[in-house]
Amino acid sequence: MASQQSDRNEIERLDREYTLGTWTRQRDFDPTEIVDTEGPRIVTANGDSILDFSSQYVCTSLGYDAERVVDAIAEQASNVPYVAPGWSTEPRARLSKKLAEITPGSLKKTFYSTSGTEANEAAFKIARAYTGKYKILSRYRSYHGATAASLSASGDPRRVAQGPEIQPEVPGMVKGPDPYAYGSSLDPDQSLEYIEEMLQLEGDTVAAVLVEPLVGSNGVLTPPDDYLVRLQEIAHDHGALLICDEVMTGFGRTGEWFASELYDAEPDIITMAKGLTGSYQPLAATTVSEEIAEFFEDNLLNQGHTFAGHPTACAAGVAAIETYEQEGLVENAREIGEYLTSELDALAERHPSVGERRGVGLHQGLELTRSEMERVPFEERSDKVSGRTTVLDEVSAHALDNDVYFYTSVNTIVVTPPLTISETEVDEAVAALEEALEVSDAAMDA
Known part of the structure; x- marks a missing residue:
């Protein structure tokens, strides 16, 4: 630890000393200072330019050069930076109308908050x-x-790690299985x-x-084409609504505005955040039919936030949607996604430790595997909160040594670059991943 402290610059030292890091034991909290961004890259204090193939938490979908959004934030902040939600502002009105236009089906009205967590709580x-x-049926992964x-509704290992002595689960949350043939x-x-x-x-x-139409941090689980429509029919047959959590998959990430559209589903409620502003401002939305x-x-909507419909954040949301539209x-x-899919499929063929691309x-x-025949994971679900350094950690660290950043979760290397990405940058990331996967290939069971 002493050597780590001596290697930190002043900002990193202050951050480490006075900030509680998220989702970690604090002895492992050792953040690197980011001082600049350029296109799809982040730049560290020591000058490393890193190609971001995670979009951070799958949220910087516009990359780091969305000038239209930056200008909209500055203009709104100099005009009406904030008023309480009971007042009307142009950005909120325009954003609400736009969301009604781009969301699937009969979704119409929107409640605003500041994070995907809050959007789901509102839903x-x-x-x-x-x-x-009163019950919410979600899934284990x-x-x-x-x-x-929202954590009680999650099947994520972080729910189990929290423990009832710290945060008892909220009553009424029940969980079912996932469409996950690999691990179920x-x-x-x-x-x-x-x-x-x-439901019966x-x-x-x-x-x-x-449900998440495509599961995110629990393994990028991809359902069969008819799964979501059939699930909605089952829910409606039992008098239940379908809520689609599109916090990660909304705003073009799958090649459609919302992943629900891939599967011809028209959810009763969609929750969103992240790509809503490209994360230039914290903003989330719960849009209902x-x-x-x-x-x-005629019935009380017993829900509210100080920052609900924050005008500066909504201005960023309007400008973000205009950016998605005007820059295609x-x-x-969709197009680069097809190229990325073909490159990752080819990569999987060359590396026996890749069990499945999804x-x-x-x-x-x-998703990586110890055994080509039996599909044994390197990382158990509990490792997400164990603090143990896993083979997947070593793979991602090797890629980062080559200036490409991926994040890993539950035995899966997550590949989620900004929507501005090019084929050349895909090639750069795949080359780094090609070398990094030699680490997991070498760690496979004999």
Whole structure:
């Protein structure tokens, strides 16, 4: 630790001393200072220019040069930087209308907050009020946020690690299986049948079924084409809503505005954040169908935040959507996503430690394996919170030594670059990954 302290610059030392790091034991918190950004790259204090193939937390979808968004923030901050949510502002009105236009189906009205966690919390309360029921059925391989209800709805290992002595789970959260043939005893059809039986056995108590259309930090799990529509039919047959958590997959990441559209689903509620502003401002949204919105004309929407519909954040949201549209970034994600898919498939063929490539567009993942025959994971789910250095950590560290940043989660290398990415930058990232995967190949069981 002494040598680490001596290697830190003043900002890193202050940050380490006075900031509580997220999702970590503080002895492992040792952040590197970022001093600049350029295109899809971040620049460290010691001058390293790193190609960001994670979009940080799958959120800097516009890269780091979205001038339209920067200008909109500056203009709004100099005009009306903030008013309480009871007042109207042009950015919020324009953003709400735009979200009604680009979201699928009959989604119409939006409630604003500041994070995906809060967007999901709002969705739970809306679904419960609308249906008069209280249970939320989610899935075991999922992540929906860090606050009490959203973490209780998550199947992520971080929920288990929290422990009831620190944060008891919120009542009413039940979990079903995922469409994950690689790591489950059920095939996708059976997982749907299991969820249908759960809804039957829970009685008329489930307000909503909550899913990520493509699971994010729990392995980039990609469902069969008919899965989401069938799930929605099952939910509606039992008087439950379908909530699609598109915090990661919204705003073009899969080559469509929302991943729900890939599967022809029209959710009753969509939650979003991250790409909504490209993370230039913290902003999240919970958008509901016209029917649900009509319910609250005469019923209390018992939900609010000081920063709900923050005008500067909403100005960033409007400008971000205009950037996606005018620069053709959704189409770019589709086209470059096809190229990335083919390159990752070829990479998987060359490296026996890659058990499976999954994903769509620029939402991709490589799951690694110790055994080519038996698909034994290097990393257990509990390792996400164990603090143990895993083979996947070593793989990502090797790529970072070659100035490409990937993050890993639950035995999966997550590949989620900004939507501005080019084929040349894909080639650069794949070359770094090619070399890094030699580490996992060498670690396979004999």
